[in-house]
Amino acid sequence: MYSIDEVHHILQFIKDLGLEPIHLIQTIGHMEFVLKHPAFHDLREEPRTPAVLCPSKPESLTLVKNMLQQALDVQPDAKYFHIGADEVWHTGVCEQCHSRAITNEHKVPSLYLEHIREIVLFIKQQRPELVVLMWDDMLRSINIDPLEYYKIGELVEPVVWNYNVMEHFQIENNLWDTYKKIFSNVWAGTAFKGANGSCQIMSPVTRYVSNQKVWLKEIRSLSNKINFAGVILTGWSRYDHYATMCELLPVAMPSLSFCLLYWKSADEHTQDKLQVSEVLLEEQWPGFKLAVCVHSFVMLRERALQLLHGDAVATWFNPWQLKHRYTSPAQVDRIAGFSYSIWADLKMLQEDMLQQFPKVTGKRSSDEWMESYFVPLFKRISDIYEAASAASLASASVRPT
Ligand SMILES: [Zn+2]
Numbered sequence: 001m002y003s004i005d006e007v008h009h010i011l012q013f014i015k016d017l018g019l020e021p022i023h024l025i026q027t028i029g030h031m032e033f034v035l036k037h038p039a040f041h042d043l044r045e046e047p048r049t050p051a052v053l054c055p056s057k058p059e060s061l062t063l064v065k066n067m068l069q070q071a072l073d074v075q076p077d078a079k080y081f082h083i084g085a086d087e088v089w090h091t092g093v094c095e096q097c098h099s100r101a102i103t104n105e106h107k108v109p110s111l112y113l114e115h116i117r118e119i120v121l122f123i124k125q126q127r128p129e130l131v132v133l134m135w136d137d138m139l140r141s142i143n144i145d146p147l148e149y150y151k152i153g154e155l156v157e158p159v160v161w162n163y164n165v166m167e168h169f170q171i172e173n174n175l176w177d178t179y180k181k182i183f184s185n186v187w188a189g190t191a192f193k194g195a196n197g198s199c200q201i202m203s204p205v206t207r208y209v210s211n212q213k214v215w216l217k218e219i220r221s222l223s224n225k226i227n228f229a230g231v232i233l234t235g236w237s238r239y240d241h242y243a244t245m246c247e248l249l250p251v252a253m254p255s256l257s258f259c260l261l262y263w264k265s266a267d268e269h270t271q272d273k274l275q276v277s278e279v280l281l282e283e284q285w286p287g288f289k290l291a292v293c294v295h296s297f298v299m300l301r302e303r304a305l306q307l308l309h310g311d312a313v314a315t316w317f318n319p320w321q322l323k324h325r326y327t328s329p330a331q332v333d334r335i336a337g338f339s340y341s342i343w344a345d346l347k348m349l350q351e352d353m354l355q356q357f358p359k360v361t362g363k364r365s366s367d368e369w370m371e372s373y374f375v376p377l378f379k380r381i382s383d384i385y386e387a388a389s390a391a392s393l394a395s396a397s398v399r400p401t
Pocket residue numbers: 045053054055056057092093094095096097098
């Protein structure tokens with residue numbers, strides 16, 4: 001998506017803000033962005049999905065190493081490097097992987113661990129001082145023996161991610177026992193947006209702060225056992241490469257702000273007293289106007305769905321009644337009135353959104369968001385308004401035979 005000049009600009013911009021940029025290059029799972037291209041079809045582990053790279057084909061390693069090399073070259077002073085490696089849903093499927101797995105003492109996990117080992121060694125050969133991070137989810141189900149055999153603890157620091165709220169948060173003690181033996185440092189992965197449902201467009205602050213709170217509790221309770229090197233607050237914009245856009249960054253600014261404030265609070269006492277709000281002051285809220293548009297859209301969508309799925313339409317304006325023109329003008333007038341009011345508000349909002357989107361994101365993303373969320377709803381409301389207006393002109397008819 002970005003030219004090398006743009007990448008340099010972004011890296012410099014991050015540094016000027018006093019932040020430490022960390023590259024995340026996916027190296028086995030979430031490889032859709034590469035494997036969807038015809039030139040790389042043959043490197044899929046499972047032909048039906050471009051998500052997972054086959055770790056057995058020599059070209060796969062060449063591809064991953066090339067990507068890693070580009071990222072290493074563009075940031076010679078990097079301190080950390082993240083190799084992703086999460087959600088590898090298909091493993092040991094292709095013929096080569098299958099036969100490698102059955103002949104290996106450590107069976108299927110050996111495919112994944114050998115791949116990780118190879119790419120981390122490639123990074124470390126060039127930059128021994130780099131701390132290499134990876135998501136931990138694929139490690140969770142692997143026994144301690146192969147983890148020890150492949151010396152994973154000497155290669156990476158795992159980011160244990162769990163985005164649940166307090167009530168649903170659980171990490172097995174066995175996992176911490178294993179990680180304690182394998183890793184000298186562990187990171188926590190929390191979420192400030194994009195973990196509330198794959199097509200959610202709002203980022204409720206209390207929901208995400210709850211995730212930070214339960215993580216801090218977990219870290220404190222493990223303080224004698226696990227050395228936490230840091231916390232990564234993730235902010236996802238899609239669940240995967242083919243998934244729709246979810247919670248936008250401007251919408252999630254209050255969540256990000258309060259989640260960070262929570263970690264910045266010095267002690268338990270000030271953390272407990274932290275007053276959480278769903279909004280920020282406009283001057284503290286980048287993308288405020290677009291966020292307000294999305295809030296308005298959510299309210300209008302609620303009104304529209306109440307009308308479309310409500311009793312009035314089901315009782316006096318359902319598909320059978322429409323087909324047979326068996327409607328009563330007085331009832332239909334009310335539906336026309338409601339739908340017009342929602343239609344007019346949506347129309348106004350559309351103008352605002354089309355103005356605000358380009359200030360935050362490019363045309364490509366704004367078109368995608370509008371056509372995924374706004375346009376389909378606007379069409380349904382336009383259709384019902386048109387149908388109701390037409391039907392309200394007809395007088396009450398007799399029941400068709
Ligand atoms: Zn394979």
